[in-house]
Amino acid sequence: MNRPLRIGTPRAALLAALLAAAAVPATLTAQAVDRTRPPALGSAPTLRLLPVQTATLPNGLVLAVVEMHKVPVVDVSLVVDAGSVDDPADLPGLATFTANMLDEGAGRRSALEISEEADFLGADLSTGAGFDVASVSLHVPKRQLGPALDLMADVVLRPVFADSEITRQRDLRRTQILQQRDQPVAMAALAFPAIVFGSQHPYGRPLGGTEASTALLDRAQVAQFYRTYYRPQNTKLLIVGDITLAEAQALVAARFGSWARETTPAAPPPAAPAAPAARTIFLVDKPGAAQSVIRIGNVGVPRSSADFFPLQVLNTILGGSFTSRLNQNLRETHGYTYGANSQFAMRRMAGPFQAGASVQSAKTDSSLIEFMRELRRIRDEAVPQAELDKAKAYITLGLPGDFETTQAAAGRYRDLLAYGLPLDYYASYMERINAVTAADVQRVARQYVDLDHFVIVVVGDRSQIEAGIRALSEGPISIRDLWGQEIH
Amino acid sequence: MTRRVRTVAGLAVLLLACTLPARLSAQALHVPYTTFTLPNGLKVIVHEDHSVPILTVNTWYHQGSGDERPGRTGFAHLFEHLMFMGSQHVPTGQFDQLLEAAGADNNGSTTEDRTNYFEDGPANALPLMLYLDSDRMGFMLPEITPEKVDLQRGVVQNERRQSYENQPYGLAEENILKRLYPAGHPYNWPVIGSMADLSAATIEDVRRFSRTYYTPTNATMVIGGDVNPAEVRRQVERWFRAIPRGPVVTRRPAPPFTLAADVYATIEDHVQLPRVYNAWHTVRAFAPNDAALSVLADVLAGGKASRLYRRLVYEMQIATNVSAYHDALRLDGSFRLSTTARPGHDLNELERVVNEEVRRIAETGPTPREVERVVNQTEAQFLDRMERVGSFGGKADQLAYYDYFVGTPDYFQADLDRYRHVTAADVQRVARDYLLRRHRVVLSVVPQGKTELAATQPGGTQ
Numbered sequence: 001m002n003r004p005l006r007i008g009t010p011r012a013a014l015l016a017a018l019l020a021a022a023a024v025p026a027t028l029t030a031q032a033v034d035r036t037r038p039p040a041l042g043s044a045p046t047l048r049l050l051p052v053q054t055a056t057l058p059n060g061l062v063l064a065v066v067e068m069h070k071v072p073v074v075d076v077s078l079v080v081d082a083g084s085v086d087d088p089a090d091l092p093g094l095a096t097f098t099a100n101m102l103d104e105g106a107g108r109r110s111a112l113e114i115s116e117e118a119d120f121l122g123a124d125l126s127t128g129a130g131f132d133v134a135s136v137s138l139h140v141p142k143r144q145l146g147p148a149l150d151l152m153a154d155v156v157l158r159p160v161f162a163d164s165e166i167t168r169q170r171d172l173r174r175t176q177i178l179q180q181r182d183q184p185v186a187m188a189a190l191a192f193p194a195i196v197f198g199s200q201h202p203y204g205r206p207l208g209g210t211e212a213s214t215a216l217l218d219r220a221q222v223a224q225f226y227r228t229y230y231r232p233q234n235t236k237l238l239i240v241g242d243i244t245l246a247e248a249q250a251l252v253a254a255r256f257g258s259w260a261r262e263t264t265p266a267a268p269p270p271a272a273p274a275a276p277a278a279r280t281i282f283l284v285d286k287p288g289a290a291q292s293v294i295r296i297g298n299v300g301v302p303r304s305s306a307d308f309f310p311l312q313v314l315n316t317i318l319g320g321s322f323t324s325r326l327n328q329n330l331r332e333t334h335g336y337t338y339g340a341n342s343q344f345a346m347r348r349m350a351g352p353f354q355a356g357a358s359v360q361s362a363k364t365d366s367s368l369i370e371f372m373r374e375l376r377r378i379r380d381e382a383v384p385q386a387e388l389d390k391a392k393a394y395i396t397l398g399l400p401g402d403f404e405t406t407q408a409a410a411g412r413y414r415d416l417l418a419y420g421l422p423l424d425y426y427a428s429y430m431e432r433i434n435a436v437t438a439a440d441v442q443r444v445a446r447q448y449v450d451l452d453h454f455v456i457v458v459v460g461d462r463s464q465i466e467a468g469i470r471a472l473s474e475g476p477i478s479i480r481d482l483w484g485q486e487i488h
Numbered sequence: 489m490t491r492r493v494r495t496v497a498g499l500a501v502l503l504l505a506c507t508l509p510a511r512l513s514a515q516a517l518h519v520p521y522t523t524f525t526l527p528n529g530l531k532v533i534v535h536e537d538h539s540v541p542i543l544t545v546n547t548w549y550h551q552g553s554g555d556e557r558p559g560r561t562g563f564a565h566l567f568e569h570l571m572f573m574g575s576q577h578v579p580t581g582q583f584d585q586l587l588e589a590a591g592a593d594n595n596g597s598t599t600e601d602r603t604n605y606f607e608d609g610p611a612n613a614l615p616l617m618l619y620l621d622s623d624r625m626g627f628m629l630p631e632i633t634p635e636k637v638d639l640q641r642g643v644v645q646n647e648r649r650q651s652y653e654n655q656p657y658g659l660a661e662e663n664i665l666k667r668l669y670p671a672g673h674p675y676n677w678p679v680i681g682s683m684a685d686l687s688a689a690t691i692e693d694v695r696r697f698s699r700t701y702y703t704p705t706n707a708t709m710v711i712g713g714d715v716n717p718a719e720v721r722r723q724v725e726r727w728f729r730a731i732p733r734g735p736v737v738t739r740r741p742a743p744p745f746t747l748a749a750d751v752y753a754t755i756e757d758h759v760q761l762p763r764v765y766n767a768w769h770t771v772r773a774f775a776p777n778d779a780a781l782s783v784l785a786d787v788l789a790g791g792k793a794s795r796l797y798r799r800l801v802y803e804m805q806i807a808t809n810v811s812a813y814h815d816a817l818r819l820d821g822s823f824r825l826s827t828t829a830r831p832g833h834d835l836n837e838l839e840r841v842v843n844e845e846v847r848r849i850a851e852t853g854p855t856p857r858e859v860e861r862v863v864n865q866t867e868a869q870f871l872d873r874m875e876r877v878g879s880f881g882g883k884a885d886q887l888a889y890y891d892y893f894v895g896t897p898d899y900f901q902a903d904l905d906r907y908r909h910v911t912a913a914d915v916q917r918v919a920r921d922y923l924l925r926r927h928r929v930v931l932s933v934v935p936q937g938k939t940e941l942a943a944t945q946p947g948g949t950q
Contacts, residue, residue, distance in 0.1 A: 035576075039616060045612060111792065119865050172808065290654045335643050338649075338651070397610045398609070401878070
């Protein structure tokens with residue numbers, strides 16, 4: 001084969017450009033615009049919120065509808081209080097497994113028939129669970145909404161949980177757990193919460209279970225969990241898209257109206273998270289890794305926190321945007337990583353605060369120095385006004401874009417339903433962000449970025465990185481496996 | 489964005505209800521636009537969508553990794569990173585700072601065929617976006633320093649580590665490409681490039697690349713959202729008209745080739761389970777058999793109802809997953825099929841089933857319902873892509889894509905029609921002509937030291 005052909009030599013290209021430049025009429029260059037400063041912008045548009053309409057079925061099922069008629073599609077989310085917080089302590093993974101089993105045979109259809117029918121309708125039908133809630137989601141062209149809801153109702157109300165399917169999915173899950181060892185990011189996602197919360201707290205246990213707990217899953221446990229928690233008064237149904245409340249009520253009542261309510265046991269209050277220990281570095285060995293995955297943090301706040309808005313601003317400045325301090329420092333100043341970030345995962349109970357990045361192995365210690373520098377600085381110094389203003393503008397002016405598509409809007413409203421927030425929450429969102437001061441940001445940084453008790457997880461090639469980390473003297477080093485357990 | 493015909497003013501996309509009862513295909517997709525071209529060659533496409541007060545500016549430069557020269561793989565993408573590092577009137581870092589302070593997001597991407605840059609933000613941010621985009625189009629080169637190149641080289645090398653080297657099976661793609669496409673073919677190497685080539689890139693490469701490709705003459709800009717076309721034109725002329733023309737770039741065509749024999753190869757990786765990749769040389773995007781090959785991929789491996797999922801994962805339970813797609817690019821294409829073994833199974837067991845199913849569909853074809861299922865899904869995906877104006881894959885990005893690939897920005901319905909016209913006989917024919925009767929690359933990725941799990945060439949098949 002030929003060597004690649006060049007598209008003209010560089011000299012020719014340059015010449016062409018010069019000739020072209022010379023040909024630009026003088027009148028145009030004479031009108032050159034002022035580039036010395038960015039152009040002034042007109043006033044920003046206001047957020048136009050669509051109303052959330054609600055209705056409650058006699059069995060207690062709450063229905064919320066947001067009409068969006070731009071495109072003939074409908075997005076349906078069913079949210080059930082059946083998250084992994086309800087897992088028995090010795091059976092982590094039961095909630096997610098139960099959710100995954102819903103569409104593995106339901107009503108008259110087998111697992112493959114459900115999938116085939118959804119595909120044939122052009123529908124996306126999926127099931128899953130997180131820590132706080134389980135969900136069944138449907139996204140479908142409007143004209144197929146009826147039959148797609150029939151399918152969804154089968155999945156929610158009439159799952160079969162056949163032994164053969166339980167066995168099949170259990171085996172697949174064991175393989176997936178095995179494959180987590182291939183991915184340093186997945187390993188960090190297991191080890192970090194296990195160490196921060198401890199195994200006595202539901203947020204410290206793996207959502208997808210362990211090898212041991214997966215082996216114990218059977219039909220009786222799945223059916224029992226389903227019967228206990230999947231109940232209409234425990235459930236909210238959000239429909240966003242090309243539909244009216246009246247249409248939605250008729251469709252939903254016909255399919256979910258007969259769902260029997262049954263008292264759900266109040267979950268016992270979970271054990272408190274593990275008491276925070278002095279800052280420690282937990283090293284998870286991944287021989288041959290090209291990068292180290294760093295996760296630094298502590299127990300953060302619940303979604304109900306009164307400090308939600310200052311925390312949004314804090315996190316945007318620290319690691320929640322491209323120009324955030326962590327990303328600017330580790331990526332744009334030092335080039336140690338493709339990206340660094342931070343987040344407060346807010347749930348019904350306090351979730352983790354976490355800062356992190358995947359960094360070049362040889363720069364693991366250097367990266368930790370920069371992480372610690374930024375995490376100290378956000379506590380020690382008040383944020384300059386311009387940086388504060390930028391973060392607030394980024395959050396508030398970006399909000400309209402979150403309501404552009406049915407799925408994005410559904411995500412925003414699902415949060416309100418899952419966390420019991422008022423449905424007009426976003427009407428005051430911008431105002432509350434704009435009220436945050438530099439003093440607020442520093443206060444919440446000092447309160448929730450718990451420098452002295454950080455859990456620092458590093459998943460990487462121990463032989464390359466341990467000596468450098470040790471030399472930092474940021475804390476003792478503990479060697480852990482991917483489950484966060486100590487290796488002796 | 490899109491409104492139904494029955495609704496009133498401000499219609500962006502018209503979805504015309506027809507009367508076909510059973511299928512989703514009852515809508516006509518239409519994304520109206522206006523267009524103008526500046527004297528320097530910059531083509532501008534404007535699409536109004538007033539549903540949400542946001543806008544997007546999405547600029548496509550018609551150059552990608554396929555235009556790189558030997559020894560400089562990954563350069564188009566490295567250059568993309570440099571485009572965010574400041575220009576003559578915008579100091580380093582200010583590009584992102586100014587946009588975020590205006591509530592806007594931005595990003596860029598590089599493929600084999602093109603590089604694009606977009607800003608998404610509130611509707612009042614248009615002048616800022618155009619100021620920044622015009623400054624980096626017309627005034628970036630004097631500001632590029634060896635230090636900036638070194639810094640972004642470091643970032644890109646970490647992108648390669650994060651997204652390829654530190655990912656299980658992450659090096660499969662480059663190992664397929666170099667065996668599938670001959671040396672000299674523009675798709676012979678991956679967009680990310682090699683570490684060595686990234687290390688070798690110089691500031692002189694940056695200058696050359698910029699002068700050749702980063703000119704208004706080689707760019708198309710789509711502006712979409714809550715905008716006024718007259719104001720858009722006024723602003724674009726204001727910021728871009730003084731930028732000089734560049735050379736007219738003609739992309740080198742992909743040299744025709746056929747694989748003369750099956751190519752078997754094995755690499756070892758830090759993985760628990762072996763995976764086998766099959767790659768066949770096919771046709772470019774929008775060529776006559778492109779859509780049928782896409783449908784074939786989904787009949788074989790799209791979702792649990794697909795033939796290979798059913799057999800490999802569900803019934804025989806020898807694989808954890810299976811996937812297939814038609815990778816149709818602007819100059820050429822390939823059909824990809826991969827599957828991962830469960831513990832205790834080797835890749836020859838999986839390949840045997842793959843080969844059986846390829847032969848079966850090539851000999852007897854899919855059922856009409858299988859084809860209809862895939863086409864219905866495709867139609868639903870087309871509808872979803874009508875919901876968003878900005879970002880990757882939004883309407884603005886699609887207008888730029890169609891404009892570049894087929895020369896008609898509003899090609900949405902025509903594109904969908906290609907799929908709607910695919911028949912079971914078409915799927916059978918392309919399975920026969922492009923899979924069964926052609927040679928392929930079979931790449932096994934196995935755990936370290938487990939080469940006995942790799943797929944081996946069967947004697948005398950096909």
